[in-house]
Amino acid sequence: MKEIISTITKDYLYRLIKEGKRIDGRDLLEHRELDVVVGSIGPAEGSARVKLGDTEVVVGIKMDEGEPFPDTPDQGVVITNAELIPMASPQYESGPPGEDATEVARVVDRGIREGGVVDTSKLCIESGEKVWMIFIDIHVLNFDGNLIDAGGIGAMAALMNTIVPASDFEHGENYELPLENIVIPTTFTKIKDTIMLDSGLEEEKIADARLTISTNEDGDIVAMQKGLSGTFEYEDTLECIELSQEIGESLRQKVIEFVEEGKI
Amino acid sequence: MSGNKDMELIDENGKRLDGRDLDELRDIKIEAGILKRADGSAYIEWGKNKILAAVYGPREMHPRHAQEPSRAVVRARYNMAAFSVPDRKRPGPDRRSVEISKIISEALEEVVFVEMFPRAVIDIFIEVLEASAGTRCAGLTVASVALADAGIPMSNMISSCAAGKIDGHVVLDLGKNEDNFGEADVPVGMVPNTNKLTLLQMDGNLTKEEYEEGMEMAMKACNEIYDIQRDALKTRYSTTLEDQEEIDEDISELQEGE
Numbered sequence: 404m405k406e407i408i409s410t411i412t413k414d415y416l417y418r419l420i421k422e423g424k425r426i427d428g429r430d431l432l433e434h435r436e437l438d439v440v441v442g443s444i445g446p447a448e449g450s451a452r453v454k455l456g457d458t459e460v461v462v463g464i465k466m467d468e469g470e471p472f473p474d475t476p477d478q479g480v481v482i483t484n485a486e487l488i489p490m491a492s493p494q495y496e497s498g499p500p501g502e503d504a505t506e507v508a509r510v511v512d513r514g515i516r517e518g519g520v521v522d523t524s525k526l527c528i529e530s531g532e533k534v535w536m537i538f539i540d541i542h543v544l545n546f547d548g549n550l551i552d553a554g555g556i557g558a559m560a561a562l563m564n565t566i567v568p569a570s571d572f573e574h575g576e577n578y579e580l581p582l583e584n585i586v587i588p589t590t591f592t593k594i595k596d597t598i599m600l601d602s603g604l605e606e607e608k609i610a611d612a613r614l615t616i617s618t619n620e621d622g623d624i625v626a627m628q629k630g631l632s633g634t635f636e637y638e639d640t641l642e643c644i645e646l647s648q649e650i651g652e653s654l655r656q657k658v659i660e661f662v663e664e665g666k667i
Numbered sequence: 668m669s670g671n672k673d674m675e676l677i678d679e680n681g682k683r684l685d686g687r688d689l690d691e692l693r694d695i696k697i698e699a700g701i702l703k704r705a706d707g708s709a710y711i712e713w714g715k716n717k718i719l720a721a722v723y724g725p726r727e728m729h730p731r732h733a734q735e736p737s738r739a740v741v742r743a744r745y746n747m748a749a750f751s752v753p754d755r756k757r758p759g760p761d762r763r764s765v766e767i768s769k770i771i772s773e774a775l776e777e778v779v780f781v782e783m784f785p786r787a788v789i790d791i792f793i794e795v796l797e798a799s800a801g802t803r804c805a806g807l808t809v810a811s812v813a814l815a816d817a818g819i820p821m822s823n824m825i826s827s828c829a830a831g832k833i834d835g836h837v838v839l840d841l842g843k844n845e846d847n848f849g850e851a852d853v854p855v856g857m858v859p860n861t862n863k864l865t866l867l868q869m870d871g872n873l874t875k876e877e878y879e880e881g882m883e884m885a886m887k888a889c890n891e892i893y894d895i896q897r898d899a900l901k902t903r904y905s906t907t908l909e910d911q912e913e914i915d916e917d918i919s920e921l922q923e924g925e
Contacts, residue, residue, distance in 0.1 A: 619872075
């Protein structure tokens with residue numbers, strides 16, 4: 404089912420955007436307020452509840468022993484899944500993940516995988532036989548736009564909060580999941596010719612195109628995804644990359660602070 | 668993108684495993700109108716990739732709740748045949764093909780005049796018969812030709828090609844090993860001439876400068892691919908002077924017979 408939007412809201416949004424304003428009073432390149440609470444889910448090895456404005460997601464990490472893939476016998480496995488559950492929006496239906504959920508999961512996964520967040524070679528228990536599997540599950544509780552950033556930040560914070568349950572499997576003491584990098588996605592949307600950061604639901608409904616850029620600690624680009632049927636100019640993408648490096652860094656510091664708070 | 672350092676992907680002469688230069692495309696051949704039943708179709712051979720695209724529609728959208736009251740829906744389905752890769756691929760949609768189908772649909776919707784066909788669907792079926800890296804770009808390229816072959820009103824075609832990074836060098840159009848052992852892959856889909864980007868993905872690790880270098884290569888290559896796409900349509904639909912003479916002769920023979 405598709406989201407619908409009334410013509411009057413649509414026209415209002417267009418008029419605002421023409422003046423460089425947004426429906427919630429933010430600047431074009433301003434994120435909504437971010438709040439992350441880590442470790443709130445007891446049974447999970449790591450977890451994070453993220454609020455990005457009214458968008459709310461909870462990400463849980465579960466770990467298990469499993470068989471490695473035949474072509475990577477000494478590397479652990481990371482699997483990311485996203486569920487757009489019907490409680491989050493009247494537009495969502497129950498059932499297997501649709502293409503929107505698949506896209507969110509795969510874009511978040513790409514950032515974590517390609518950004519080298521988890522060194523999978525450290526997750527090997529017995530080469531070719533047993534490795535650690537990390538399952539990242541993103542549950543959307545309230546949908547108010549920009550699931551990729553909320554999910555990506557949540558996945559990152561949850562991983563930073565993860566304790567490897569080694570003792571449950573008789574592999575010695577539990578220990579913190581070693582991470583190599585912190586990757587942050589930033590999503591821009593283009594409405595008419597205006598580019599803005601972190602669109603809310605109403606803005607997302609009228610967006611022409613969407614661009615997610617994930618950057619790592621060094622400011623390198625590790626994943627990108629253009630979505631929706633509109634286009635971006637090449638020059639736009641360069642501008643977005645620069646913004647993403649800058650905004651990603653400030654978000655990264657915030658995420659680190661939130662994770663530290665959770666440890667106390 | 669394993670970024671495997673053991674695999675040598677560029678030799679001492681600066682050539683790649685298959686002998687290509689860093690900014691050289693694989694061979695591309697496109698043929699339009701090869702399936703009888705479909706409203707439009709095309710076939711592409713891109714390096715070792717072999718991909719078919721068929722277009723049906725505009726036709727009534729099923730399921731009906733997916734209809735759009737003011738426009739047509741462009742629905743692409745990317746599918747890899749079980750035998751298209753060395754290890755048999757389990758048939759049916761997986762998460763990768765769901766994502767690729769979505770981004771190809773979105774990339775094509777930009778150029779189709781969807782307002783002309785409210786409540787309709789334009790179905791595009793992309794079947795990968797042999798896969799060897801870069802199937803989404805080849806699929807998008809061939810799907811554009813199939814749409815044009817079906818006579819779907821469009822503002823332009825989409826041309827697509829990937830840039831990437833191997834052995835620390837930015838290169839064009841990754842091959843199989845380069846895709847598996849390279850450091851980055853950036854598939855690009857573009858409206859030719861205007862250079863508007865309708866498909867853009869990236870995975871791996873690039874600095875902004877490397878991204879710029881790659882994008883410039885990919886956008887230039889897209890314009891080259893556009894010529895190949897246009898030639899495929901011209902070959903299918905143009906009538907040469909000789910053809911016309913033959914037709915004229917046939918007509919005059921018929922008239923004499925009367």
